[in-house]
Amino acid sequence: MSFYLAIIGTKDNPLFEHEFGTSKQGGDGVARFREEQRHMNQFIVHSSLDIVEEVQWGTGSMYLKHIDRYTNHYISAFLTAGNIKFLLLSCPDTHSTSSSSARGASSASSARSSAYTSTAFNPTSPAIEEATKNFFLEVYDAWVKTIMNPFYQVNMPVRSPVFKGRVAGAAKKYL
Amino acid sequence: MNSSQSSEGTFKAPLYPESEASIILPKRGASPSSSISSLPYRRSNQSLSTVFASTSNLTHSARSSGTSTPVGAPAPASTSSPGPLNGTAAPVVNTQGRLDDPRNVLLRSFAPHVGVLASTDTEEILHQKGFPGGFLEIIRPFGESVPGKVNIRNGVGASTSWDDFGIHFTGLKDTLGSPRPTSGRSSLDRRTDSGNGRLSGSTARSSLGLAPVGGDVAQIEEVVDRHLAFAELAGPSPDTDYMNHKEKEKGKEAEVVGPKPPDAASPFYSLYLKRLLSALPMTPHETFSHPVACVIAISSRNPHPIEELRRLYNSTNNGDDRLPQWVNNEFLRYYVLVHNEDDDDISKSTALYEQMKRHFGLHCHLLRVHSRHCVPTDDDSKRLPVSEWISAAEELAEIQKREEADDDSDSTPLLFESDCAGIRTFVRELVVQSIIPSMERMMAQWNETVATRRRGLGGRLMSLSKRWTPFGSSTSRNASSPVPGSSNSNYDSLQGFYRPDAPEAVMRKLADYAFMLRDYKLAGSTYELLRTDFEADKAWKYYAGANEMAAVSKLLNMQAMTTKLRQESIDRMLEGATHSYIHRCNSPFYALRSLAMNMELLKLRGFSAADDAAEWAGKILHYELVGAVGSALFRERISACYTSRQGVGGMAIGARVRKAAFYSVLAADGFLKLGKTVQAEKCIGEATKLYGSTSKEVLAFDGMRSFLDELRESIIGSRLMYPRYEDEDTHASDEEGEPVVEEVKEELDKRVHRHSLIGVSVPLDPLGVGPAPMSPVRTRDDNPLHEDDKFS
Numbered sequence: 001m002s003f004y005l006a007i008i009g010t011k012d013n014p015l016f017e018h019e020f021g022t023s024k025q026g027g028d029g030v031a032r033f034r035e036e037q038r039h040m041n042q043f044i045v046h047s048s049l050d051i052v053e054e055v056q057w058g059t060g061s062m063y064l065k066h067i068d069r070y071t072n073h074y075i076s077a078f079l080t081a082g083n084i085k086f087l088l089l090s091c092p093d094t095h096s097t098s099s100s101s102a103r104g105a106s107s108a109s110s111a112r113s114s115a116y117t118s119t120a121f122n123p124t125s126p127a128i129e130e131a132t133k134n135f136f137l138e139v140y141d142a143w144v145k146t147i148m149n150p151f152y153q154v155n156m157p158v159r160s161p162v163f164k165g166r167v168a169g170a171a172k173k174y175l
Numbered sequence: 176m177n178s179s180q181s182s183e184g185t186f187k188a189p190l191y192p193e194s195e196a197s198i199i200l201p202k203r204g205a206s207p208s209s210s211i212s213s214l215p216y217r218r219s220n221q222s223l224s225t226v227f228a229s230t231s232n233l234t235h236s237a238r239s240s241g242t243s244t245p246v247g248a249p250a251p252a253s254t255s256s257p258g259p260l261n262g263t264a265a266p267v268v269n270t271q272g273r274l275d276d277p278r279n280v281l282l283r284s285f286a287p288h289v290g291v292l293a294s295t296d297t298e299e300i301l302h303q304k305g306f307p308g309g310f311l312e313i314i315r316p317f318g319e320s321v322p323g324k325v326n327i328r329n330g331v332g333a334s335t336s337w338d339d340f341g342i343h344f345t346g347l348k349d350t351l352g353s354p355r356p357t358s359g360r361s362s363l364d365r366r367t368d369s370g371n372g373r374l375s376g377s378t379a380r381s382s383l384g385l386a387p388v389g390g391d392v393a394q395i396e397e398v399v400d401r402h403l404a405f406a407e408l409a410g411p412s413p414d415t416d417y418m419n420h421k422e423k424e425k426g427k428e429a430e431v432v433g434p435k436p437p438d439a440a441s442p443f444y445s446l447y448l449k450r451l452l453s454a455l456p457m458t459p460h461e462t463f464s465h466p467v468a469c470v471i472a473i474s475s476r477n478p479h480p481i482e483e484l485r486r487l488y489n490s491t492n493n494g495d496d497r498l499p500q501w502v503n504n505e506f507l508r509y510y511v512l513v514h515n516e517d518d519d520d521i522s523k524s525t526a527l528y529e530q531m532k533r534h535f536g537l538h539c540h541l542l543r544v545h546s547r548h549c550v551p552t553d554d555d556s557k558r559l560p561v562s563e564w565i566s567a568a569e570e571l572a573e574i575q576k577r578e579e580a581d582d583d584s585d586s587t588p589l590l591f592e593s594d595c596a597g598i599r600t601f602v603r604e605l606v607v608q609s610i611i612p613s614m615e616r617m618m619a620q621w622n623e624t625v626a627t628r629r630r631g632l633g634g635r636l637m638s639l640s641k642r643w644t645p646f647g648s649s650t651s652r653n654a655s656s657p658v659p660g661s662s663n664s665n666y667d668s669l670q671g672f673y674r675p676d677a678p679e680a681v682m683r684k685l686a687d688y689a690f691m692l693r694d695y696k697l698a699g700s701t702y703e704l705l706r707t708d709f710e711a712d713k714a715w716k717y718y719a720g721a722n723e724m725a726a727v728s729k730l731l732n733m734q735a736m737t738t739k740l741r742q743e744s745i746d747r748m749l750e751g752a753t754h755s756y757i758h759r760c761n762s763p764f765y766a767l768r769s770l771a772m773n774m775e776l777l778k779l780r781g782f783s784a785a786d787d788a789a790e791w792a793g794k795i796l797h798y799e800l801v802g803a804v805g806s807a808l809f810r811e812r813i814s815a816c817y818t819s820r821q822g823v824g825g826m827a828i829g830a831r832v833r834k835a836a837f838y839s840v841l842a843a844d845g846f847l848k849l850g851k852t853v854q855a856e857k858c859i860g861e862a863t864k865l866y867g868s869t870s871k872e873v874l875a876f877d878g879m880r881s882f883l884d885e886l887r888e889s890i891i892g893s894r895l896m897y898p899r900y901e902d903e904d905t906h907a908s909d910e911e912g913e914p915v916v917e918e919v920k921e922e923l924d925k926r927v928h929r930h931s932l933i934g935v936s937v938p939l940d941p942l943g944v945g946p947a948p949m950s951p952v953r954t955r956d957d958n959p960l961h962e963d964d965k966f967s
Contacts, residue, residue, distance in 0.1 A: 012833075013875030039878030046876060047837035054829045071797065 001121070002031040003175060004041045004089040005167065007143070009155040012049060014042075015084065016158045016167075023172045033091070041073075045087045048075045052085055062140075063133050066123040074123040078136035080143065082154070086136055090175075092121040135174040142166035227405040277440055277448055277775035281727075283339055284452035284564065287610060287691050289318065290347035290466035290506075292496060294483050297474040297513050305548045305588045306559075310472050310513070313544075313590065315344045316560040317598045321606045328615055329694035330622060337693065342467075342606055343564055347496050350388050350457040350464045389454030390764045394567035396802040399447050401574055403804070403851045406443075440815070443854070444808045448775070451768055454566030459501040459672035460716040461724070462687045466498070468507035468610050472542075475512065475519040480527055481534060484510055503675035503684060507613045509605060510535050514543045538609050542601050544594045555592035614688050618697075621685040625678045626701060666712040673717070679708050683717070690728060699728035706748070716762070719755035722748040723769035730776035738783055749773055749791060757798060767800040771809075778816045786831070789816040789838075807845030811858060814838035818865070836865035843886055852890045859886055 001022035007015045019031035019041075033041065048068040055064050056079055064077040078086040122128065146152075146163045293310035306312045318341060325340040389395075440448070457464045471487045473480050488508055490496045498504065510531055514524040521543075528541045549556050565573075665677035673680040686701035702725035709718035726748040729736075749769065756766035770791050777788035792813045796806050814835045822830030843858035862883070866874055874880045 009875075011875065039876075039882040042876040042878040043837050043840065043882075046879060047834040050831045050833045057828060071793075 001027060001175075002033055002091050003171065004031070004033070004045070004091075005139070005171075006042070006045045006087045006089070007158070008045070008049065008085045008087060010083050011155055012046065013155055014157070015155065016163070018164065018167055018171075020168060020171045020175075022175055024175065029168075029172060041089055044070045044073050045075065045089055048077070048087060049085065051075075052077050052079065052087070063136055065129060066132075069123075074121075076123065076132045076136075078140065080140060084143075086139060086143075088132060088136070090121075090123065131174045135170050138170035138174070139167055142170070227402055277445070278731075278779060279339065280445060280448050280452065281772055281775065282693065282731075283319075283341055284449070285463055285691055286319075286341045286343050287467035287614065288343050288345055288350070288464050289509075289605075289610070290469040290491075291344050291472070292347050292469060292487055292491065293472040293513075294474065294477060294487060296476045297472045300474050300476060300513060300515055300544070300546045303546050303548070304544070304590070306590075311344060311346055312588075313559070313594075314470075314598055314602065316562045317595075317602050318342045318344045319563050321603055322599050323603060325607060325611065327611055327692050327694075329692070330618070330689065330697040335693070340606070342602075342610065344470070345454070345464070345466075347466060347469060347491065348498065350454055351499070388456045388568070389450065389452075389566040390456040391567060392451075392764055392767060392801060392805070394571060395447060395450040396804045398450055398567045398570050398574075399443055399808070400804050400849070401571070402443055402446060403849070403854060406853055407851055441808070441811060441854075441857075444812055447805060447808050448771060449563070450567045450570070451771060453564035454569075457498075457502070458716075460714075460720045462503070462684045463691065465502050465684075466506050467614060467688075467691075468509055468605075470509045470511055470605070472511040472513055475514045475524045475527065480512070481530065484531070484535070501672040501675060501680075503680070507538065507609060508535075509609055510539045511601070512539070512541050514541060515546045516543050517546045540601050540604060543597050545591055549589040549591055551589060553589075553591065556589045557592055557595050558587050558589055561587070611692070614692060618685055618688050618692070621681050621688075622697070625681045626685055626704070629678065629682065629704060630700075664712045666714045666717075668713070671714075671716070673714070679705065679712070679714075679717070682708075683721070686721075686724065690724060695728040695732040699725055699732055702728060706751075715755045715759040719752045719760060719765065719769075722752035722755070723765070723772075726752065726769070727772050727776065730773065730780070736780075741780075741784065741787075745773070745777070746787070753794065753798075757800075763798070763800045766798065767795060770795050770800070774812070774816070778819060782820055782829070785816050785820040789813045789831075789834070792816065803845065803849055807842050807849065807851075807854070810838050810842035810845055814842060814858075814861065832865050832868060836862045839865065840883065840886070847886060847889060847893075850893065852893050855886070856890050859883070859890070 003020050003022070005016075005018045005020075007017075009015045019033060021027050021030045021032060023029045047070070051068045052064065055067055055077070062079050062081070064079060066074055067077050068075040073089050073091045076088045076090070078088075080086070142163055143158075146158055146160055152158075291311045291314070298309040301309045301313055304313075308315075320339060320341045324336040324338055326334050326336045327340075328334045455461075455464045469491055471484060471491075473483050473487070477483050487496075491498075491508070492504065512524060512528050512531060514521065524541065528539065531539045665673050665679055667673065673683075675681075675684075682701055682705055686698045686705065689695075689698035689701065702721045705721040706718065706725060709715075709721055726745050729745060729748075752769045753766045756762050756769065774788045774792045774795075777784045777791065792809050795801060795809050801809060814837075817831035817835035817838065820829070820831045822828050839858045839862035843855045843862065846852075846855035846858060874883070
């Protein structure tokens with residue numbers, strides 16, 4: 001199970017990107033995206049903004065839940081009061097379902113994190129929804145504290161290592 | 176233009192540029208695309224370009240019979256009134272003029288099939304005339320569009336008239352998918368032989384010796400691949416190119432062609448869809464390719480005409496030409512006397528014709544043709560129109576044949592104007608006076624005797640009691656019991672079909688007839704009934720087929736449908752169809768067909784239905800029903816689905832621009848991997864346009880931007896690999912109007928690169944809240960510091 005968190009500003013610009021793996025079920029917290037998947041993640045998250053912009057009007061809460069899917073990439077979203085979007089892409093295994101050729105390469109990693117196989121993963125299950133929500137809330141908490149920096153302006157990318165550390169901590173705690 | 180050299184040499188072993196070609200970059204300043212467009216395109220030999228005419232628009236002038244006359248496309252709906260909002264409205268059909276529109280393709284593909292059976296003497300006359308395919312070859316193209324309007328009465332008696340009604344002539348057993356025991360027509364065998372060299376190993380069935388059956392995805396892929404390769408040779412075509420479409424609009428072609436709607440199907444996709452739907456194999460579970468009628472032809476040369484007719488008639492009943500037992504054999508027989516204008520006496524033929532009428536009733540026709548070989552210098556010579564609904568294998572064979580031919584001349588056989596007129600009259604008479612009335616009659620009869628009874632209260636009780644009866648053997652409930660006859664159901668689970676006189680089979684035939692005659696209401700309701708019956712009998716292939724067609728006819732029915740209703744009915748049917756086709760029957764071709772058809776129809780309904788359409792098309796990719804070519808084409812199509820979903824209001828809520836752009840990029844990637852740079856460039860241009868139109872800043876994600884740049888570079892690089900672009904420096908920069916793609920690219924490059932901190936070990940910052948630019952610690956400083964300082 002690998003995750004990719006993108007915080008996206010009001011002009012579809014990325015403010016913060018972070019990749020991490022699951023820490024539950026014996027995961028070691030390292031993302032297992034292949035190199036060529038990095039830009040795909042960006043494409044997928046970017047395309048999900050369409051859905052965010054539609055869904056955001058239909059709900060009162062900031063946590064928009066699981067909103068989109070691309071093959072086996074699942075996307076959950078959280079919208080801050082300042083129209084900043086947190087998008088979390090979760091990918092059960094790097095590439096386990098369709099491409100059988102790549103299966104051999106990833107067999108080692110899939111054996112380790114076998115609890116999160118693509119078939120077993122259900123993004124709408126209450127446990128996962130709850131974990132994702134808590135994760136988002138904690139990130140939001142850290143985010144607000146970070147951007148209270150007087151030198152920060154809207155849509156500026158955030159490079160603070162402390163914020164990064166907090167996100168990593170939240171990821172470890174909940175995902 | 177050294178046309179023959181360029182086509183013969185490169186076509187046999189197309190040198191697809193590999194991806195490492197991206198290393199070679201064009202010189203700065205020399206915009207490669209402008210230089211390419213200034214090159215004179217090299218048309219390959221005339222006969223080849225005729226084959227590819229359906230997808231390339233270089234050859235409009237070469238073809239005399241322009242069936243695909245471009246008609247002004249409908250203006251896109253204005254943004255202030257977005258029309259169907261929830262996908263609930265009836266589909267907007269303003270596509271009457273466009274024959275290649277997916278909906279029209281679909282309508283015309285499910286046409287009644289008419290078997291053709293000709294006596295040897297008839298074939299001889301036509302061989303002499305220069306048609307190796309015999310009688311079938313000469314009438315086949317004319318059946319595809321019946322001249323004039325055709326009136327059809329539907330189930331309730333109201334009549335509708337159609338302009339584009341047609342029938343498909345086939346050899347009686349051609350679509351059966353098994354080798355013919357009697358090779359009545361040598362041409363088919365010859366054609367297949369010539370095609371065998373190219374056919375891939377997966378198409379073993381057709382290489383057995385029978386070409387004209389469709390339903391093979393690998394062959395469809397190959398045909399489309401050939402067309403794409405041809406388009407590649409021809410270079411960026413002047414009409415459809417996105418780069419200069421604005422100039423074109425201003426120019427002289429604006430009033431003729433008009434701007435294409437953004438979600439129009441590409442010609443290659445249309446071709447894919449057409450080949451997917453043409454020459455459907457004859458199977459028990461659907462009756463579309465079962466003959467509706469059979470044309471039995473003899474010629475005036477025959478010494479014993481009436482006996483010959485009887486012999487042919489009998490052979491369709493119990494002789495060599497008898498179709499398998501799951502085909503209802505009670506189709507119409509139509510008798511044709513081919514009169515040889517050049518050798519034989521018309522008065523004798525007329526007398527014979529009168530005699531035929533007395534013996535066989537009204538379904539007779541006297542067709543007068545010349546047996547002389549027609550040459551281009553003849554006054555009224557006309558080229559035989561190209562048959563639109565040939566199977567993929569046939570088209571491959573045809574391409575192969577023309578590539579091997581040395582001469583530049585077009586090898587399409589010619590025939591006299593008077594022959595054409597005669598055949599047209601024959602087809603019209605056959606359709607209007609015989610086929611449609613008899614189909615209507617059969618439908619009315621079946622509807623009365625079988626379907627109404629099943630629909631009524633009694634029928635429902637019957638089917639219920641059949642299913643839940645406590646009496647009888649315990650196997651009676653389980654239709655899949657291996658002992659046929661012991662169960663109550665009519666399904667022969669051992670052999671896997673219903674006998675043609677079983678009520679289920681009759682109802683399926685009724686529904687298919689209704690579908691072919693475009694009475695979608697009756698068809699839909701009948702398919703609905705059949706679904707439950709087939710499910711109870713566990714006749715999975717039948718069940719999948721009924722589901723598929725029920726969904727299609729529901730969508731074709733011009734009725735508004737609420738989102739909820741649509742999701743409940745259509746999604747469930749499609750789910751059932753694809754699941755059964757893929758997992759229970761292992762027939763991915765049909766799954767692909769049903770998904771593709773429903774995707775197109777859903778797309779027409781717009782808004783949320785277009786979302787569903789994209790989702791179903793995604794399933795095509797997910798199940799890997801298509802190969803590399805198909806997946807690129809379907810990605811392009813998904814992009815079109817998303818494009819067609821317009822947003823609401825000033826903020827365009829609910830638009831899917833980014834998704835459309837994403838899929839365009841994916842399609843471009845797919846095309847590039849296949850070496851089809853023209854298509855890839857088109858998709859990239861589409862994506863750039865879409866990304867630009869999000870009104871936000873252009874692509875702030877560095878990974879996306881670099882991927883797009885990479886794609887563009889490898890397009891340019893593989894262009895440079897191509898021998899025909901060698902001397903482009905001489906043409907460079909004399910073209911006015913910088914292409915759009917270059918401008919946008921520069922716009923992208925202007926942006927300051929932002930590097931994320933992923934993977935970079937950053938020393939601890941004691942404050943920890945400051946945005947990084949103020950911190951002096953930068954590990955990846957590719958760009959100088961002052962660039963970042965701008966905004967702090």
